[in-house]
Amino acid sequence: MPRYLPIVNPSEFYQRSGQPNAMPVLTSNYPAARPGESTLMTTPERVGALPTYTGRGVTIAFIDSGFYPHRDLKGRIKSYVDATTDNITEPKYINTSIAYSWHGMMTSVIGCGDGATSGGLYKGVAYNAEVVLIKISSPRNWVKEADILRGLEWVQRNHKRLNIRVVNLSVGGDYVSYDSQNALHIVIRRLVAEGVTVIAAAGNRPVNHLYPPASSAAAITVGGVDDNNSRERSDWRLYGHNYGLAYDGNSKPDLVSPARWIASPIMPGTPVAWEAFWVGPFLGATPDHPVRELINSGKASRAMTKLFGTHSSEDLLTALQAKAYQHKLIDAHHQHVDGTSVAAPIVSAVVAQLLEARPTLSPAEIKAVLLKTAKRLEHQPSDRQGAGVMDAAGAVNAVFEKGNP
Numbered sequence: 001m002p003r004y005l006p007i008v009n010p011s012e013f014y015q016r017s018g019q020p021n022a023m024p025v026l027t028s029n030y031p032a033a034r035p036g037e038s039t040l041m042t043t044p045e046r047v048g049a050l051p052t053y054t055g056r057g058v059t060i061a062f063i064d065s066g067f068y069p070h071r072d073l074k075g076r077i078k079s080y081v082d083a084t085t086d087n088i089t090e091p092k093y094i095n096t097s098i099a100y101s102w103h104g105m106m107t108s109v110i111g112c113g114d115g116a117t118s119g120g121l122y123k124g125v126a127y128n129a130e131v132v133l134i135k136i137s138s139p140r141n142w143v144k145e146a147d148i149l150r151g152l153e154w155v156q157r158n159h160k161r162l163n164i165r166v167v168n169l170s171v172g173g174d175y176v177s178y179d180s181q182n183a184l185h186i187v188i189r190r191l192v193a194e195g196v197t198v199i200a201a202a203g204n205r206p207v208n209h210l211y212p213p214a215s216s217a218a219a220i221t222v223g224g225v226d227d228n229n230s231r232e233r234s235d236w237r238l239y240g241h242n243y244g245l246a247y248d249g250n251s252k253p254d255l256v257s258p259a260r261w262i263a264s265p266i267m268p269g270t271p272v273a274w275e276a277f278w279v280g281p282f283l284g285a286t287p288d289h290p291v292r293e294l295i296n297s298g299k300a301s302r303a304m305t306k307l308f309g310t311h312s313s314e315d316l317l318t319a320l321q322a323k324a325y326q327h328k329l330i331d332a333h334h335q336h337v338d339g340t341s342v343a344a345p346i347v348s349a350v351v352a353q354l355l356e357a358r359p360t361l362s363p364a365e366i367k368a369v370l371l372k373t374a375k376r377l378e379h380q381p382s383d384r385q386g387a388g389v390m391d392a393a394g395a396v397n398a399v400f401e402k403g404n405p
Contacts, residue, residue, distance in 0.1 A: 040330050041229055043110060043346060044125050046258050048231075049392040055126025055352035057359070060112060060166040061159070062345070063151040064104030065143050067133040069094050070265055072113030072123070078162060081134040083151045094133070100141045102267040106337060107170045108133060109265050111345030112352075117333050122263040125349035125392065132162055136171070145173040145184060145212060152187045152213075159196050165355050167191065168348040169200040169219070170341035173212040180247045184212040192218040197363040199348045201340035202253045203242035206384075210244045210252055217248040220351075220367050224259025224343040225377070225389050236377055236389070241340050243384045254367070254386045255374045259343040261336050272327050276335070279323050350392045358399045369398050 082089045112131050115123030136147040148171055155167055188198050198219040214221045224239030239259040246252050266273045328335040354366055373395045376388035
């Protein structure tokens with residue numbers, strides 16, 4: 001936590017001052033590709049997900065560097081697993097390490113958060129799914145293939161007990177491998193054979209090679225698309241993700257999913273969270289009120305004064321704006337993020353919808369319907385997009401069509 005804690009929320013200060021509509025304007029023109037637009041699409045809106053299915057009754061395991069028991073997951077964390085060593089435990093409480101908990105918090109909430117922090121706005125596609133959170137970073141806070149393997153082997157031993165139907169892997173291995181006997185490739189094959197669908201992020205470098213687990217032929221490997229925060233497909237471009245071949249010679253990724261402008265919670269207790277606490281209320285606020293009044297009133301923390309100095313009101317507004325862009329702020333509690341690490345849990349969430357709609361679907365059937373319904377992007381390299389952009393609604397509708405699957 002910051003050394004000097006805020007005494008009062010800025011918006012609360014203006015309410016007390018009798019000027020609730022007098023907060024200074026701080027425009028949030030996100031995304032930068034569409035100047036003047038201030039509304040970031042929600043994830044369900046971005047992928048066109050059907051609201052009928054929300055992942056109810058489905059359990060997704062997230063294997064990641066660490067986690068935080070975020071409010072948006074409250075009541076649906078089925079188990080927390082500490083797999084940082086061979087002495088794997090299921091502690092009652094999450095022991096958080098801020099530096100290495102943000103990534104797993106981000107992926108799990110993007111896929112399955114219920115939007116409680118945002119009044120239901122920034123919820124995931126599978127906001128009723130239960131989650132198993134598996135921390136795999138080593139005691140030195142590294143994530144190596146051995147750590148990923150340890151987490152996957154735990155899932156293999158426990159998926160029936162916890163009814164895990166989906167595994168999300170937003171982590172990558174150490175070296176390129178085309179060996180079908182690579183340990184990660186083997187355990188993923190076994191999981192898929194036992195009815196668990198495995199989703200793997202492709203990676204965030206626009207190069208022609210993949211690392212396990214993304215190179216697994218049995219996994220659904222997810223690349224990214226940058227939709228420019230628009231439903232107009234003419235605005236869409238591929239994200240700069242890894243691509244290449246799986247060990248069986250087939251092209252990867254299998255499909256692509258939104259990988260940019262994705263709303264994500266800010267990690268509580270971090271400097272970013274503290275700065276967002278102060279900057280957030282100014283986003284999109286009413287103009288013509290001097291920002292300095294807030295600081296000079298003594299209601300702000302000394303840390304904020306130290307952070308922004310003694311600028312004029314106009315200069316301070318510029319400084320606040322710079323902070324908003326630096327942290328990609330949406331509001332006081334959310335920022336937008338990018339990467340195939342966030343594209344993967346969006347696919348995992350849609351898989352949860354499919355399983356809620358038809359629980360008997362096998363991993364092979366799920367993969368088939370996702371690839372069949374995906375829509376290719378014109379004028380984009382075919383070897384980098386697989387079957388194309390995931391069609392969330394099309395996939396769910398397809399499982400009810402005669403003869404499918």
